[in-house]
Amino acid sequence: MMKAGQFFGTTVPKYVIENNGKFLTYTSALTFTVSGLGQGLSVLNNKKLPKDDKKYIFYQEMGTMGLNLAALLAFSLKFGKWGENWAKSGNFLPNGVKSSQVKEYIKKLGQSGAEMTKVDSKIATHIKATGVAATLLGQIVALNVVAPLVRNVLAGCVDKYCKHCKKDGKDKFIPSPVLPASPIRNEQVPVTMFTSSLHSTKASDMFNIFADNPHKNVKELLNHDKTN
Amino acid sequence: MVTIPRSRNVAFGLNAPKCFTEKAAKLANTQPSMQRLYIGATALVTQTALDYGKWTNPYADDNTRKNCATRTFAKMIVTTGSGVLARTAGEWLGRNGLKKGLFKVPEGFENVIEKAYETTEAQKSQLISMGVKLEEIADKTPKQIQHTLTKKKYPAAIGAMAGVAMAVVSVFVADMLFIDPITNWMLDKCPWLNKNKKAKDIDNKQQCEKSSKG
16 A cells, blocks of 8 residues: 555656646646535625525535536546647647657657657657646636536526425425515415526516416416416 | 658648747646636636626526626635635745755656656756756756756645645635625625615515505
8 A cells, every 4th residue: 555655755746747737637626626615605604695696606606616627627638638639740839840850759759768859858848838738728718618607507507496396395485596585476386387487577577467466376477478 | 761741741730839839848837826827817807707797697687697796706816816825835835845854855756857858958948947047057967957857846746736735725714714705895895786786675675565565
């Protein structure tokens, strides 16, 4: 069994030097997971956030955490590999180097004891740098574009699903973040129908309908609204 | 020996900009603090915009979207700041730990360096990218250069590890302690958010009154 001292003193530093791009990816995944947990707890403890927003933001944080992890590992590692292959194939060359020289360098890598020249070291550094740059680009795309877009959609869906489950258990309608809070929604309303019509009807209009017809069947009201 | 025609090189080979090639050694050894800074700086713009946009955050109402965007903005400032600081502190600790005798380079680690940077030229370019002047290493033998690089690289690797370890602790603590006070402060101080909140409160009150009358 490997000792902890050897692991942290030799194995990990060796990995950091040899695979810097992967090290950055894995450590990012670790820190973003811990960060997500911390932020989720801080949302629950925030007393100044409105209750509706708090729930929505909590789901958003948890969604972000999972997505960051998945997106990071998927995009970052793939981008890094693409970057390295792009440079290795001779399609992205160091300044002042020809693609034939890159091909010669790749051949040398397969031969044991081949003498490396100044140009070879330039190519080796270039390949490594392209890999790391592509990894960083992958991380930026994954964390700052893909994950926020998907999490916003996902948080809305999870939030609605949770309300639906709660309604089934307690027969109580929990206010949605799409709608302002109102005591009228403590009535027994079939959530599935209600949420399915959210996109076709504005929240304020829905309230006006319910407020004006408190004793009418919800299905009738929704049909009435659609026909209008 | 098979030579590839020049025209073929031009047709398929895209040359990297000169600045990329010059800074390749530095880029290949990007430290976690710089990586966090790149991600945080871009996130400050993109994530805030995506949370605020109606099309990019379709399930939330106006007020929730504004709250989300404000929170994301505050979050990015705090997390990027704390992340970069923690990583920089860890890297500083790693760089200076060897000098202060906190740890020493393990035996045989020079072989790792030799394997990672095969030529003396590559080792020299690594040293230059780490802030060593060319004059300082011009007269040194390949063995001495390898030794110098090991003494530079090992602390940097330990620093990267220490930085990440400190970041893991700091993100949890700093995010828990500072994100919400800053978010609350921004919600209180931003006039457009207050206006929106008041409008929502009035709307809710009117709805309640209307329903109680009905």
